[in-house]
Amino acid sequence: MNKKLIAGALSALMAATALSACGGNDSPNGDGSAAAAGSGKVSLIAKANASDYWTLVKNGAMAAGKDLGVEVNFNGPDTESEGDKQLNQLDNAINDKPLGVGFAPQDGAQDGAPNYLKKAKEAKIPVVLFDTALSSPSDVPLTVIASDNKSVGAEAAKHMCELAGGKGEVAIVAHGLVGTAAQRRDGFKEAIAKDCTGMKLVDVQNGESDPAKSRDKAQGILQAHPQLAGFFGTDDDSVIAIADQVKQMNSKAKVIGVDFTPDVQSQLEGDQISGVMVQNPYQIGYDTVKTLVEASKGTQPSSKNIVMPAIWVNKDNLQTEEVKKVIGA
DSSP: OOOOOOHHHHHHHHTOOOOOSSSOOOOOOSSSOSOOOOSOEEEEEOSOSSSHHHHHHHHHHHHHHHHHTOEEEEEOOSSTTOHHHHHHHHHHHHHTOOSEEEEOOOGGGTTTHHHHHHHHHHTTOOEEEESSOOSSOOSOOSOEEEOOHHHHHHHHHHHHHHHTTTOEEEEEEESOSSHHHHHHHHHHHHHHHHHOTTEEEEEEEEOTTOHHHHHHHHHHHHHHOTTOOEEEESSHHHHHHHHHHHHHTTOOOEEEEEOOOHHHHHHHHTTSOOEEEEOOHHHHHHHHHHHHHHHHTTOOOSOSEEEOOOEEEOTTTTTSHHHHHHHTO
């Protein structure tokens, strides 16, 4: 995930109106309408620190820090396959004794994360998970701020069924084996099996959120199933790689996925991608910081799971106000 962001998209997102995740409808705008935290800092450890998606999360977090009067330290590994490095960053953040810690666990950090979160709890540092929940139960995080990823996968399956006319073979290239990748994968699989019985899921591969590996997986699937009707990629890198390979091999497979970036937009406009389920990464970042600041002042989140809505975006609705609000256009 090493693509460069288009400056225009980012500047627009920096100006986007953020909604409260903690039960309110106030719109933070830096004029005192959001609660001021005074001095202090919060630390967010993302899955990665060099991608379109995580840069948008960071922009939201930084905007919240400015609005709420706190310093925000945003960190993460270079790629989403460096679990040990991410856990080391989490440990360093806890040792720094911030007002609160936000954490988006990689697949490779899932097993080790609970011990570090316990350390944060013992130090009385509030913890919020963002984008991704832990794969095993934990009473440490105050809440999880994320999309309902299983529902995201199920909604994507509905659109795939419509695009393919309810029949044919379909395959998945996921960006991991657990966490959001598994939830989206399983939601898609279950919805196809239940609600689109004319379609058959013929393969599921793990591209590890690596464009080259994802292209290789897509190539192998197309070689084994040249009449494939559709592909589902569980993140932006996966769906972009799939679309590139489908074009290269002159396949007629419909390609859909999750997450919006400038490269995804280009492929939507070029009809390489038929549609994507789009989260609101800016909002996830903003609300994570806001929740941590409020927790440091004694206000607990309204729910253990703060669900961020996702919407279907395709070439036809790309210019609508609803979509522009989410993607920052």
